[in-house]
Amino acid sequence: MLPSKAIYGLRALMFLGERYEGSPVLISEIAEKEEIPKKFLEAILLELKNKGYLRAKKGKGGGYWLIKNPKDVFIGDIIRILSGPLAPTSCSSKTAFAPCPECPDVETCKIRLLMEDVRQGIAEILDNESLQNLLERK
Amino acid sequence: MLPSKAIYGLRALMFLGERYEGSPVLISEIAEKEEIPKKFLEAILLELKNKGYLRAKKGKGGGYWLIKNPKDVFIGDIIRILSGPLAPTSCSSKTAFAPCPECPDVETCKIRLLMEDVRQGIAEILDNESLQNLLERK
DNA sequence: ACTAAATCTACCATATTAGTAGACTAATTA
DNA sequence: TAATTAGTCTACTAATATGGTAGATTTAGT
Numbered sequence: 216m217l218p219s220k221a222i223y224g225l226r227a228l229m230f231l232g233e234r235y236e237g238s239p240v241l242i243s244e245i246a247e248k249e250e251i252p253k254k255f256l257e258a259i260l261l262e263l264k265n266k267g268y269l270r271a272k273k274g275k276g277g278g279y280w281l282i283k284n285p286k287d288v289f290i291g292d293i294i295r296i297l298s299g300p301l302a303p304t305s306c307s308s309k310t311a312f313a314p315c316p317e318c319p320d321v322e323t324c325k326i327r328l329l330m331e332d333v334r335q336g337i338a339e340i341l342d343n344e345s346l347q348n349l350l351e352r353k
Numbered sequence: 354m355l356p357s358k359a360i361y362g363l364r365a366l367m368f369l370g371e372r373y374e375g376s377p378v379l380i381s382e383i384a385e386k387e388e389i390p391k392k393f394l395e396a397i398l399l400e401l402k403n404k405g406y407l408r409a410k411k412g413k414g415g416g417y418w419l420i421k422n423p424k425d426v427f428i429g430d431i432i433r434i435l436s437g438p439l440a441p442t443s444c445s446s447k448t449a450f451a452p453c454p455e456c457p458d459v460e461t462c463k464i465r466l467l468m469e470d471v472r473q474g475i476a477e478i479l480d481n482e483s484l485q486n487l488l489e490r491k
Numbered sequence: 492a493c494t495a496a497a498t499c500t501a502c503c504a505t506a507t508t509a510g511t512a513g514a515c516t517a518a519t520t521a
Numbered sequence: 522t523a524a525t526t527a528g529t530c531t532a533c534t535a536a537t538a539t540g541g542t543a544g545a546t547t548t549a550g551t
Contacts, residue, residue, distance in 0.1 A: 357509065393509065393510055413518075413519045415517090
């Protein structure tokens with residue numbers, strides 16, 4: 216299951232995406248409008264800033280804003296940042312491969328082959344969904 | 354990430370699948386050959402028995418065996434039993450729908466629409482993969 | 492200097508995961 | 522019927538992840 220952190224992060228990004236190229240938005244405004252615990256949101260936005268998606272300004276008139284075009288922000292990448300690899304097992308991850316501790320032999324593991332199919336299915340959807348696509352869904 | 358429990362369970366089922374229609378297999382044999390903690394495996398096999406996939410016999414000559422044809426055992430169902438719904442969020446689950454606590458309004462939530470696509474992608478793979486298919490992979 | 496707003500450091504409670512220990516029950520066989 | 526075998530049940534436990542909170546600090550604008 217996707218953790219709250221990722222869901223909150225996506226909601227916040229959507230909020231900022233709708234104000235793309237507008238003025239800075241307060242954490243507290245996003246927190247209120249999206250019903251996200253403010254302190255938790257702080258940490259999430261900071262992480263997305265450190266990964267290069269947002270910028271922030273302190274003091275009066277400050278706040279957060281999106282610095283990438285919503286067309287160029289992919290949901291798969293956001294979820295990897297906020298929740299880790301998309302793959303269902305570490306042995307089936309492309310971006311963070313590691314042999315699963317549960318399997319005596321990674322090479323011959325058939326579960327891995329199946330999970331690689333699943334990972335590909337997930338990635339195909341999430342890596343092709345831009346923030347813009349998401350905002351335009353209905 | 355898929356919990357160890359589900360991975361162990363799948364490995365054990367594969368082991369029993371290869372001996373389909375043979376004599377009962379000891380928990381301790383599966384535990385040794387598949388390198389699964391025995392006590393943990395006990396609980397997993399019991400669960401699969403209670404769901405109708407396995408039968409067990411106590412005493413000498415006892416053990417566990419698969420009672421469904423491997424063609425009729427679907428990995429999606431096994432994972433649902435051992436690890437819960439396949440969907441990435443509760444709001445996108447078909448088998449266990451519940452509104453996510455993170456979203457003010459499920460109806461209009463665009464994240465849900467995306468996650469429903471993901472859930473469908475996952476389910477399409479796992480619900481069409483039988484234990485037999487899995488055993489025949491290479 | 493004052494105030495607004497992000498940032499940093501350090502916690503904390505709860506739930507989940509991944510087990511373990513040990514008594515108990517049921518079936519077989521000598 | 523007694524001993525043995527093997528699954529079942531109840532009750533813990535340790536470690537980790539999740540979902541936060543509190544409060545001091547830094548930076549920027551007026």
